[in-house]
């Protein structure tokens with residue numbers, strides 16, 4: 004099996020999790036509520052956390068937002084990042100109110116004395132700064148021209164900023180270089196690997212509709228991830244933030260970099276299929292997605308590494324042409340005939356299963372398959388959570 008060699012980066016702490024240095028790639032999203040609307044924002048953060056979001060960013064556009072952070076921080080456990088633009092003093096307020104990381108945009112907070120003030124506060128509070136370059140907010144003189152293309156300018160913008168931070172003795176830095184064009188995004192991140200060992204937060208910006216956003220992000224980020232680039236990830240979508248988390252998890256799972264859930268292998272169906280396979284697969288997928296994911300912050304060392312292991316494979320196949328073959332190769336599988344299916348476990352046919360009982364049977368088999376569940380994870384989790392941990396030992 005192809006193994007991705009991760010880029011060597013320094014370890015950075017964000018609240019109660021660590022990124023870089025080979026730690027699992029952390030999933031990030033952003034709240035879409037007004038941060039000053041404390042109750043709504045807390046509700047959204049908790050929802051995000053329950054589905055596996057590991058870092059949450061919040062827009063801080065004024066002092067009310069910055070002040071709200073103090074209360075929000077007290078009531079959630081996931082690390083919080085403040086997104087600051089234009090007004091450097093908001094960064095100071097956010098830090099003062101206990102945020103775990105600051106994102107600064109070199110395109111709109113660039114005065115050296117202001118950056119130094121933020122660095123002083125970040126150092127004092129031991130929080131990192133993300134240098135978040137965005138192709139849509141480059142400074143006027145940085146507009147691409149015949150001599151310098153967008154990726155080059157983005158990298159230069161990040162490096163100039165990093166130099167100011169480093170000159171102040173600050174090295175808790177994360178970098179992002181997001182463009183709406185996937186080739187610029189890929190090229191910018193690749194280019195940046197030559198100049199530093201700071202962890203990268205990956206993303207493509209302004210991706211369009213949710214459907215095209217997922218495709219664009221997957222197209223760009225899978226290339227970077229395959230090259231070992233990336234320490235945190237956000238899939239920006241014009242959709243609910245929950246959709247961003249699901250997409251990020253799927254991309255990481257597809258690339259074999261994290262494993263949260265069994266991987267479903269199912270055929271596209273065709274005229275040979277005698278059952279409603281689409282319904283069965285949807286039902287199975289939705290049942291599996293309902294189980295809470297234990298956050299990275301609650302997994303320690305080896306446990307977190309296990310989340311980077313191979314997923315359990317569950318095959319659901321429509322007929323006997325490829326069905327038994329695929330089902331046999333998966334850890335668990337069912338190949339359908341006319342009204343019932345044949346259940347396979349580790350390559351062996353074990354019993355017949357009716358269409359109606361198929362999803363329940365697969366779920367029960369997953370739960371009972373003790374080899375699938377790492378003991379230490381079981382020990383750190385409770386009830387159903389524990390039962391649904393699905394990373395192979």
Ligand code: SF4
Nearest residue numbers: 270272273276321322
């Ligand atoms: Fe068609 Fe059978 Fe192949 Fe599914 S496994 S696509 S039903 S031939």
